Amino acid sequence: MTKTDILIIGGGPVGLNAAYYLLKSGRSVTLLDQASIGVGNASGNAGQIVPSHIIPLAAPGVIPSALKWLLDPQNSPFGMKISLEPGYLAWLLRFALACSAENVRRGIPPLKELGLLSVRNFARLIAEENFACSYQTTGLLCLYRTSAGFDEGQKEAETLLRNGLPAKVLDKAAVHEQEPSALPGVLGGVHFSGDASLNPGRFLQLLTERVREMGADLRPNTPATRLESAGGKITRVIALREEFEPSQVVLAAGVWSPLVARDLRLNLPVQPARGYSLTISAPTSMPRYALVFGERKVAVTPMGEKLRFTGRLEIGAMGRAPNLHWIAAIERAAREYITLDKKLDIQETWAGLRPTTPDGLPILGFSLRHSNLILATGHAMLGLTLGPGTGQIVAELANGVEPAFDLHPLGVERF
Numbered sequence: 001m002t003k004t005d006i007l008i009i010g011g012g013p014v015g016l017n018a019a020y021y022l023l024k025s026g027r028s029v030t031l032l033d034q035a036s037i038g039v040g041n042a043s044g045n046a047g048q049i050v051p052s053h054i055i056p057l058a059a060p061g062v063i064p065s066a067l068k069w070l071l072d073p074q075n076s077p078f079g080m081k082i083s084l085e086p087g088y089l090a091w092l093l094r095f096a097l098a099c100s101a102e103n104v105r106r107g108i109p110p111l112k113e114l115g116l117l118s119v120r121n122f123a124r125l126i127a128e129e130n131f132a133c134s135y136q137t138t139g140l141l142c143l144y145r146t147s148a149g150f151d152e153g154q155k156e157a158e159t160l161l162r163n164g165l166p167a168k169v170l171d172k173a174a175v176h177e178q179e180p181s182a183l184p185g186v187l188g189g190v191h192f193s194g195d196a197s198l199n200p201g202r203f204l205q206l207l208t209e210r211v212r213e214m215g216a217d218l219r220p221n222t223p224a225t226r227l228e229s230a231g232g233k234i235t236r237v238i239a240l241r242e243e244f245e246p247s248q249v250v251l252a253a254g255v256w257s258p259l260v261a262r263d264l265r266l267n268l269p270v271q272p273a274r275g276y277s278l279t280i281s282a283p284t285s286m287p288r289y290a291l292v293f294g295e296r297k298v299a300v301t302p303m304g305e306k307l308r309f310t311g312r313l314e315i316g317a318m319g320r321a322p323n324l325h326w327i328a329a330i331e332r333a334a335r336e337y338i339t340l341d342k343k344l345d346i347q348e349t350w351a352g353l354r355p356t357t358p359d360g361l362p363i364l365g366f367s368l369r370h371s372n373l374i375l376a377t378g379h380a381m382l383g384l385t386l387g388p389g390t391g392q393i394v395a396e397l398a399n400g401v402e403p404a405f406d407l408h409p410l411g412v413e414r415f
């Protein structure tokens with residue numbers, strides 16, 4: 001039996017950031033991952049740091065859009081598993097009920113606070129640690145090809161401005177001046193100047209090295225297989241070849257969090273939402289900005305000598321093999337918006353699983369049943385963005401410090 005201070009389960013962006021801020025606060029950290037540390041479901045993601053994403057995934061209008069997209073099997077940005085498994089059906093029902101104005105009203109304040117904290121922490125962390133990870137702070141540019149799409153973009157910009165976040169609507173001339181790679185069919189855009197981007201694989205690799213230097217005991221290829229509790233506390237974590245007796249546990253296992261916590265009788269409604277990426281060598285005409293193609297829901301990010309495209313959201317899909325049909329659809333969508341060489345020099349195709357809750361908000365806070373278990377999961381499309389803020393909050397909770405904003409909307413008790 002190994003006695004430890006803090007035991008973190010999961011070495012994706014959430015677990016690694018938690019390790020960093022806990023170590024900074026003077027705590028000792030052991031971090032287990034069932035696979036490599038610093039990869040998770042984020043190394044191939046879009047690398048966009050988007051505090052502008054304050055509207056939760058579950059919002060009015062999402063279900064009709066999803067149903068419409070499902071009718072287009074060639075190009076749909078959305079898909080879902082067909083299954084009668086009770087946990088999955090309950091999740092879908094909850095998601096449908098959460099697609100309300102009330103959920104958006106409740107979700108905006110914590111997403112905004114966590115996003116702004118994260119963006120400040122990213123800037124500080126990257127500067128202090130001198131990380132070379134293609135960090136770009138020119139903001140995110142959303143491009144639109146239809147007036148209906150552009151109208152939606154303008155509504156989103158209004159919501160941001162009402163909430164004190166920057167968003168600038170650009171007409172056709174302005175958008176082409178800002179982004180020369182945009183094709184003539186692009187008729188407008190919205191610039192979110194508070195957003196940023198980086199190479200997520202590189203960032204996580206550097207963060208892994210840094211937490212190791214700071215003294216973290218890193219255990220790759222070490223799955224936590226059972227959590228035991230007694231007297232309202234986690235007493236033992238059983239891993240591959242070792243048993244740990246931690247003072248506190250942080251559960252940051254992404255889509256696997258419900259599986260890791262299965263013996264604890266916790267209700268953690270987290271479903272995978274799979275997506276794909278395609279990374280190419282720098283094309284002849286490299287976009288200046290991190291981009292999102294509004295109607296097609298495809299994100300594009302320049303990462304130094306590489307350009308990455310990401311897309312698709314497939315609820316309930318668990319495997320991680322890149323699906324070439326959908327990767328080709330992502331490329332087709334990109335060709336509608338920006339100039340691309342006829343033949344792309346493909347470096348990598350990838351699939352990842354977003355840990356998604358039915359109301360579109362992360363789960364962040366203590367377990368109600370276990371006084372030494374901190375839950376940090378369910379970050380869906382924002383796990384990279386919200387990682388550094390989540391890491392700081394985890395450290396504050398572990399150290400008995402009151403976080404600067406109300407965490408109740410993110411508490412597991414809402415389920």
Ligand SMILES: Cc1cc2nc3c(=O)[nH]c(=O)nc-3n(C[C@H](O)[C@H](O)[C@H](O)COP(=O)(O)OP(=O)(O)OC[C@H]3O[C@@H](n4cnc5c(N)ncnc54)[C@H](O)[C@@H]3O)c2cc1C
Pocket residue numbers: 009010011012013014015032033034035036038039040041042044045046047048049050222223224225252253254255256257260273274275276277299310311351352353354355376377378379380381382383384385386
């Ligand atoms: C196509 C795509 C594009 C995306 N783009 C962006 C973006 O631009 N910006 C953004 O903010 N987010 C983006 N995301 C979302 C982001 O990647 C996720 O939100 C993020 O990976 C979640 O982080 P996490 O640390 O909670 O989970 P993960 O990254 O999944 O990490 C969890 C870790 O836990 C480990 N684990 C699981 N079970 C165990 C166990 N039993 N014992 C030990 N370890 C275990 C896993 O091996 C894994 O390493 C994107 C995702 C996809 C798929």
